Amino acid sequence: MQRQQQGFTLIELVIVIVILGILSAFALPRFVDLGSDAQAAALEGAAGAIKSSASIAHSAWLAGDRTSPVDMDGTDVTMSTEGYPTADDAGIMTAAQIDTATDFAINNGTVTPVGFDDTSDADGDGTTGECSFDYSATTGNVTNLVTDDCV
Template sequence: MKNMIQSRKENGFTLIELVMVIVILGILAAFALPRFVDLGSQARTASLQGAIGAVKSASSIAHSGWLANDRTSPVDMDGTNVTMSAEGYPTADAAGIMEAAQLSDDFSITAGSITPNGFDSTSDADGDGTAGECSFDYSATTGKVSNTLTDDCV
């Protein structure tokens, strides 16, 4: 009779052990995952793409205002005077396209090349030997954006 009531020996984990393993894995994932996922460069690239859209729109709107204003400069855009080129597009400087697109707080312009403020121009994130590829060019004669570079937006 003693053999029949013998206690059964179970194999496996208790519920508390399983919960503790899940909690430990969750804590490790919370600390380890951000080290492997770098969303900063994607955010900077998206910001640059947004600035390109703003410049294109602002250039078109300012050109339309210039045409409607009998081709006079400056063009008033929401109470802000935007200087215009002879062709009727915002000039490639702070008083022109930067003011029209309202980018002066987050971007800077040098010789028609627009780059994010605080960008490390010596960075070569993609390792191609060319540093500082995080910019785009604006032309005051055509109002177009060209030469978009996003390789080093880190």
Template sequence: MNTGRGKEEGFTLIELVMVIVILGILAAFALPRFADLGGDARAATLQGAIGSVKSAAGIAHSACLARSSCDESSAGQTVSLEGTSVDMNGGYPAAAAGGIDVAAQIQDDFVLGTASGTTIQISADDGSGSALTDCNFTYDESDGTVDPTSVTTSGC
């Protein structure tokens, strides 16, 4: 008659501790990859704003061309987009407040810099109403474009 203990099943305390240690090490290496997703999100938002600006410039320019009273060669024109007045210069939304920011509907989330000739720098908002440095792009009202070389996302 065999009176010994039967075969025990389950994990020992050492095995459980080792699994927890291994999971901790894996988490320590994986955490930095996911820790700063805010910068990536701001960079993606900036890319979305660039698309909005390009589309809005094209739509506003088309609206100007469709109106006989809109003179492409002069400043101070306005067009109405969805009931909102957009300031125009040379047939494209102006590189100033009330122009491209209103046309692209980005005035609440982005900060307009000081206009320089026909261009203006548009920066991501840092959350307090100030511009993030090195998280911006430049809009040119002379042809309604965004220069791809002007896009900076390193500071997002």
């Protein structure tokens, strides 16, 4: 007479748990480093906001009397002689509505996350501080966008 099996044996359950443990050991590290991806995405978003704001401010400068400041939705934005927002808090950061106290800082046209450790080398390539981009008040362009060390 054969006996019908009504469930899993203990050894089968242990094997399934071991297999799940091995799989999670390989899969978990891929999802642990989401902070640097978020920081890089935020930096790319800020670069996009600055590009758009520079274009809108330049259009307002061209359509107006070509003086500084330009009124953007009730806020004065300081403009360069070329007609783009200046590379400072009163210029491009105001135009893009980026909070320089908590989000991003601008120094000589280089935009970095607030509190970013410019001595970090997260990707291990020997170059530190690669989490920034440059804004030019002369052309309104965003250049040198690097996210390698965003953490």
